[in-house]
Amino acid sequence: MAALRVAVLSGCGRRALLSAPKTIQTPTANMSMSSLLRKKKFVLTALGLATAGNVGLALMLHQSVKASDLELHPPNYPWSHAGPLSSLDHASVRRGYQVYKQVCSACHSMEYLAFRNLVGVSHTEEEVKTIAEESEVVDGPDESGEMFTRTGKPSDYFPKPYANPEAARAANNGALPPDLSYIVNARHGGEDYVFSLLTGYCEPPAGVAVREGLYYNPYFAGQAIGMAPPIYNEVLEYEDGTPATMSQVAKDVCTFLRWAAEPEHDQRKRMGLKMLMGAAILIPLLYYMKRHRWSVMKSRKIAYKPPK
Structure with a gap:
């Protein structure tokens, strides 16, 4: 009887052991299915992001090379002052002021720049006084309440070519010449854009019509600019030769x-x-203090031992 009981129990145990793997397989299958679903979601997400990026890049390239949009982006020129430790060419600044005075000042103003700003940069104080005296400034009112005209002083700002924006538009076929005080920072590309604009005048390509009174320039937004080509070879004679x-x-x-x-x-x-x-x-000194001085104080342990 005892032997039969042992056999029955052993048979139950054997059946339990045989059936045990079947109960363990279900969580394993669930885990494998969830991991596959996660991998599938990750792959689909990555594929979607890649597709969206490629579509966006294609649209950007399409916008940049459309045949109806012939605007060119200015190239990067090797300016002498472009380096992190490079200074401005002050001889070139002096010549540039001469170009502005003899060519650009007929239409463009620089109302945020005074004659005294040139002192120590491109001209001496005596030269600036002489330049300022060449201009006439409306000042006043005087004791009788009337405005009067006087010769310029170094503290005066550059004179404006037009009295108001309406007069500027009337003299330029409705176009308002921008102020040049911050034009380099106000245009994308900076001096690269200005250089390309000044030297980029050309004949319009076939199929492009330019209205009368405008000039074709691929670097200008819209390609039709109201300013005539302002510079050309030997447009002026430099003072330094x-x-x-x-x-x-x-x-x-x-x-x-x-x-x-x-x-x-x-x-x-x-x-x-x-x-x-x-x-x-300073940095090596701070590192030494942190590594060899402060670390000793930071890692020390203070223990209080009460007196017995």
Whole structure:
């Protein structure tokens, strides 16, 4: 009887062991199915993102090369002041002011720039006084309440070519010449754009009609600009004898406009160089203090032992 009971129990145990794997297979299958679903979702998500990125890139490329949109992006020119530690060419700034005075000032203003800003940058104080005295400034009122005209002073701002925007539009076929004080920062591409615009005038391609009074320039938005080609070879004679080629004139006036937009250009880079030199001394000192001095105090353990 005892032997029969043992056999029955052993048979039940054997059946339990045989049936045990069947009960364990279900969670394993569920885990494998969930992992497959997660992988499938990840693959589908990655595929969707890649497809959306490719579609967006294709649309951007399509917009940039449309035949109806012939606007060109200016190339990057190797400006002498473009480096992180490079200063402006002040001889070029001086020539650029001459270009502005003799060519650009007939239509464009620089109302945020005064004669005194040229002192120590491109001209001496005596030269600036002489330049300022060449202009006439409306001042007043006087004791009788009337406005009067006087010769300019270094503290005066550059004179405007037109009395108001309406007069400027009337003299330029409805187009308003922009102020050039911050034009380099106000246009995408900076001096690259201005240089390309000044030297980019050409005949319109076949199939492109330009209205009378406008000029074709692929770098200008809309390609039709109301400003006639302002510079050409030998448009002026430089005081220092530099050949006044078109590219030289454009380069000088762009350098001048960069200085006008950022008078602190050289000082900012000089200050950055001083900070780098100071950091080269200060950072190793701070590392030494942290590693060999402060670490000892930070890792020490203070234990209080009460007196017995």
